[in-house]
Amino acid sequence: MELQQIKDIKTFVQLKTKDDRSGHGMDHIERVVRNAQKIAQTEDCDHFVVTAAAYLHDIADDKLVTDxxxxxxxxxxxxxxxxxxxxxxxxxxxxxxxxxFSQELEGGKATLSIEGKIVQDADRLDAMGAIGIIRTIYYGGHKGNKIYDPEIPPRTLQKKSDYRNESTVINHFYEKILLLNERLNTAYAKKIGQKRQRFLEDFLEEFLEEWD
Known part of the structure; x- marks a missing residue:
């Protein structure tokens, strides 16, 4: 029963994401699901809720839907x-x-169940490391953002509306992506996050050196 329900949820999500060009398509969803399932193996949790929420987590994101x-x-x-x-x-x-991340800016960090913490970690891991770099650049191009402008400094985001006001691609790393590692919840995710954080930092150091 549960296996069929998960299959049906996956089909529903595939339909909803088939035209995505923002970096939140089915490839992203599948990676988040895999990450979530790996983390779930290390925690006492409801695996069905973890998998279902991981599949559905972006379907109603306000940067992707109009209503x-x-x-x-x-x-x-x-x-x-x-x-x-x-x-x-x-x-x-x-x-x-x-x-x-934007919801945290709006109302502070929510009190999530272990299932919620797992899905949050899985999603944030996919915004980090090599894939996170590609997704950030891909999304920035999708939105028509500049790659970099040294005259536009990164912002300290205070509210959701700030987050929705676009900046440069490189600024997005400093305004959000580099901050995710310290916000991870589970031991499994933190271990992976450390490696991906180092990769991000090395990439940005190299980028700025080449730019100059």
Missing amino acids: QEQAYQEMITFLQTHQISTERIKHIMYIIQNLS
Whole structure:
């Protein structure tokens, strides 16, 4: 039963992400799911909730959809029609609505369950390291942002609206990506994060040296 429900959720997500050109497509989703499942093996958690939330975590992201509330409701309706319990649906939706970096800027860090912490870590790991660099550049190009401008310093983001105001691609590393490592929750993710953080720092050092 649960295996079929996960397969149905995956199919739903594939349909929703098939036209993505922002770096939040199915390849990203699959990596987050794999990361989440690996982390889940090291924690006492509900593996179904972890996998379902990992698949669904970007489907109603306000930088990807025009009507976030409609996207949330469509997701809830989908889960209900696939006989997923009300308790699990509430759990999955809470994770999705409270794991993002921008949400932390808006309302502070949410109190997440271990399942939420796992999915949050899995998502953040995919924004770090080599893949994180590619995704940041890809998204910046998608939004038409400059690669770099030494006259535009990185900002210290205070609220969600600041985050949504685009900056340069390189600034995004300093404004968000480099900050993720210290926000990881689980021991497994922290171990991976250390390596990816070093790679990010080395890349930026090399980039700035070449730019100058």
